[in-house]
Amino acid sequence: MRNAIRIGLLLAPGVGLVLAFMGAVLYRAVAQAFGLYDFSGTSDGLSLAHWQDVLTTKRFWRAFQWSAYIAASSAVIAVALAYPIALWLRKPFRGSLILSAMLKAPLLVPGLVAAFLLVNVISYHGFVNEFLVWAGVWAEPRRMQNDSNGFAIIGLQVWKQMPFAFLLLSGAVQAIPDPVLNAAQDLGAGKFARFRKIILPLTTKAMQAALVLIFIGAAGDFSFQTVAGPPSVNSMASYMASLQGSEGDWNGAAVVAVMLMALSLFGAIGLTALVQLITRTLGRLA
Known part of the structure; x- marks a missing residue:
């Protein structure tokens, strides 16, 4: 008990500051969405009018569905590609370090730069x-x-x-002790059995973390949508920027921000539940 109190006291300055800033931002966004605050300096008091204005427009729901589609597709594909690569590179071999470094290279490239590079490749008169x-x-x-x-x-x-998914998954895969896998092999477990009974359960948390973090980042994407996205559809972030910038609707933008946070929350819960379901289903196979 005393150790827990000491750890709490040690973490309090950093964690408390983070929670305070996050709480202030969240409160301000929610208050603004309900009309209790406006950056323009005026306030209409508690009202659902801004929610009604935003949620009754087709443009918002198109942006909501688009962001959910982009975020879910990006998260699932990224993890589906990173997982087998992490398994393949679990044991070092000649050239594995170079290959691993090449896979991590995109982390060093800013997103907006990557978007412009892709445009040069796939534009009407691009390389492709x-x-x-x-x-x-x-x-x-x-x-x-x-x-x-x-x-x-x-x-x-x-x-x-x-x-990013590769970093999380490779860390989890490499943390699995070789004696555990060797013992399972000695007991007659094949590759698939070792994967579903040992590797998958021990890497579930890393997979969930990768899916959730990628989903949240992609759901709030602005730069990729602006440079490479279709002009007829907005992402949630670009729609929010449009409401605040061109229309000056701070309260409507706050409504979109709250809905974006809701999308991130429930999307993360859904992906976590999906991974748990897949893990349990594979674990029940004979």
């Missing part, structure tokens, strides 16, 4: 189009930038976030 026309794959360039399916944004998110 020019090469495919030269190779005779198609007769004239085709539009790949700002595609309506968001493939460019998802590709950017996966390229940027997969190294």
Whole structure:
């Protein structure tokens, strides 16, 4: 008990400061969404009018669905790619360190720079189009930038976030003791059995953390959407910026911000539950 109190006292200055700042920001956003505060200096008092104005527009729900789609797709694909690579690189081999360093390289590239680099590659007269026309794959360039399916944004998110997922998953995979896997093999467990009975349960927490963090980051994306996204659809972040910037609607922007936090929260809960369901299902297999 005394040790717990001491640890709490040691953490209090840092954790307390973080919680205070987070609480102040959250309170200000919620208060502004309900009309209790406005950066313009005026306040209408407690009201649901701003929620009604935002939530009854098709533009908001398109942005909400779009951000959920981009975030979920990016998180699942990034983890699905990083997981087998982390398993493959669990035991060092010649060239594994170089390969691992190359996989982590996107972490050093700012997101906005990566977006502009991709635009140069997939634009109407970009490298891909020019090469495919030269190779005779198609007769004239085709539009790949700002595609309506968001493939460019998802590709950017996966390229940027997969190294982060790889770091989390590789740490969890490498922490599994070799004697545990060797003992399971000696007892007759095959590769798939060792994976679902040992590796998957021991790496579930890392997988959940990677999915949640990537989902939250992609849901609040602004730079990739602005550079590579379709002009007809907003992400939640770009819609919020549009309300605040061009329309001067601080309260409406606060409503979008609160809904973005709700999307992040429930998306994280959903992904966590999905991983738990998959782990339990595979664990029950004979």
